[in-house]
Amino acid sequence: MYLGIDLGTSEIKAMLVDGGNKAIASSAVKQTISRPYPMWSEQSPENWWQATCDALEQLRAAAPAAFAAVRAIGVSGQMHGAVLLDARHRVLRPAILWNDSRSFAECIELEALVPESRQITGNLAMPGFTAPKLLWLQKHEPAVFRSISKVLLPKDYLVYRLTGELVSDMSDAAGTLWLDVARRDWSERMLEATGLGREQMPALIEGRDVAGQLKDDLARQWGLSGNVLVAGGAGDNAAAAVGVGAVAPGSAVVSLGSSGVIFVSNDHFSPNPAQAMHAFCHALPQRWCQMSVTLAATTSLSWATRLTGHSSEAAFARLAEDTVIETAPIFLPYLNGERTPHNNAQASGMFFGLSSNTDAAAIAYSVMEGVAFSLADGYAALGTAGTRIRQAVFVGGGARSRFWGSLVASSCGFALQRPVDGDLGGAFGAARLARMAATGEAAEVVCSSLPGDELIVPSATLAARLKPRYERYKRLYLATNDRALQQPRAD
Known part of the structure; x- marks a missing residue:
């Protein structure tokens, strides 16, 4: 058995996977986000650890024999977060998350300090990335900054608690703006610009490499015997790609979760x-990936569900299927700013075209369409x-809606294949990385494609109806999100 752990923003999920690539059992523990000030987003690393222990105890209770047979563990997780440790490896402050946007001014400063930063990292400096967060801390929390001994990413903190080792994998490290992504090594130039050095970074390994061995006391506590290995793991999207078999060059995944991601695997850095396209390392050696990211995908639907007083997101989404497209408002899904492009x-969200005839069904449709346009x-x-x-594999909570998939496929112009179980996510990919770490098997053997549920192909008729709305959508962004005219966000 192989154990996968996925540290998500809204929940921590654990999954047992057998040697035949079959998910045996899973568990999940919800998480909450702290937003003490506008544009802030934080979580407690200690809460992550306690939730992980709770999830594993649930899994052990649900499948005791399978759990006792675990031989390796893999961890995936939300990217870009900053976990700061002092010299005794104690957490200095709450972790600053990927959807925290307080460091937007520091992004401009960082690119001015390192004019070649985009060539080194392959990415724009964005507030979600880790490096600008550290520039912000240097200015606003100098005592904390001076006490930093190590900076870890969220899933790497769990690996540390499991093994005592301070390591990170290439896919997660690529989202910090400290990695020379083509060379797969820390960039001294980028580290120096943020007042840090290589000694404050974790050691770098590939996601399928062994990060360490599960601590003896944890093995005893969880009833595990023998040497239980822990793999390097991966950032959430790279892990999900490993889970659905998107590891060969050109293979793609569309993930419709809290954020919306298009992920493409490559054999070169592009x-x-x-x-604002992301170019990161994949979770496997000598493989890279490209990603586009919209920050509020199912988050937008959750928000609209609450706003309209509905208790079920699924039922609210089904209302959209009977809407007259042409009379629905246009929705910009920029509830938390926006990344690509x-x-x-x-950036601010908005509805345009509301009338006294606009009902909840039209709102549901507009939100789903706006995310598809993004x-x-x-x-x-x-x-x-x-x-x-x-063609891309279609996963995430939003993939449960075939109607939403049709909007995405017809807006983008490529087919979406829904797996039989499209909600396996990063935990399943992390378990596959654990298996490779333990057995040395090749990715081509372990990372098989998942059985398909159905293929959602673009509709020429729907695409024709969407085209003028998409053009209006793009014009509305230009008209309403001009940075020179914008007021500071107050969320």
Whole structure:
């Protein structure tokens, strides 16, 4: 058995996977986000650890024999977060998360300090990344900054608690703006610009490499015997790609979760920072990836569900299927700013075209369409780097809606394949990385594609109806999110 742990923003999930790549059992523990000030987003690393222990105890209770047979553990998690440790490896403050946008001014400063930063990292400096967060801390929390001995990413903190080792994998490290992504090594130039050195960074390994061995006391506590290895793991999107078998060059994943991601696997480094496309290392050696990211995907639907007083997101989403498209409002899903292609932390969401006839069904439709248009924007940014997608695996909570999938496929112009179980996520990929660490098997053997549920193909009729709305959507961003005219966000 192989154990995968996924440290998400809203929950921590654990999953047992057997040697035949079958998910045996899973558990999950919800997480909350602290937003003490506008644009802030934080969580407690200690809460992560306690939730992980709770999730593993649930899993052990649900499948005791399978749990006792665990031979390796893999961890995936939310990227970009800053976990700060002192010289005794104690946490100095709450972790600053990927969707925290307080450091937008420091992004400008960092690119001025290192004019070649985009060539080194392959990415624009964005508030979500880790390095600008440290510049912010240097200015606003200098005592904390001076006490930093190590900076870890969220899932790497769990690896530390499991093994005592301070390591990170290439896919997660690529999201810090401290990595020379082409060389797969820390950049002394980028570290120096943020007042840090290599000694404050974790050791770098590949996601399928062994990070360490599970601590003896934890093995005894959880009833595990023998040497239980812990793999390097991966950032959440790279782990999800490993989980669905998107490891060969050109294979793609569309993930419709809290954020919306288009992920494409490559055998070479292919950046396009001008349009806020991410170019990261994949979780496997000598493989890279491109990603477009919209920050509020199912988050937008959750928000609209609460706003309209509905208790079920699924039931609210189903209302959209009977809406007259042409009379629905246009929705900009920039509830938390936006990444690809705008890189605008202060971008604001909006409804345009409301009337006294607008009902909840029209609101549901508009939100789902707006997220689909945001993904189409991201795909256009990937296209400027020469990337073309014929078919992508469709995963995440939003993939449960075939109607939403049809909007995405028809807006982007490529087919979506829904796996039989499209909600396996990063935990399943982390378990596959654990298996490779333990057995030495090749990715081509372990990372098979998941059985397909159905293929959602673009509809020419729907695409024709969406086209004028998409053009209006793009014009509305330009008209309402001009940075020179914007007021500071107050959320």
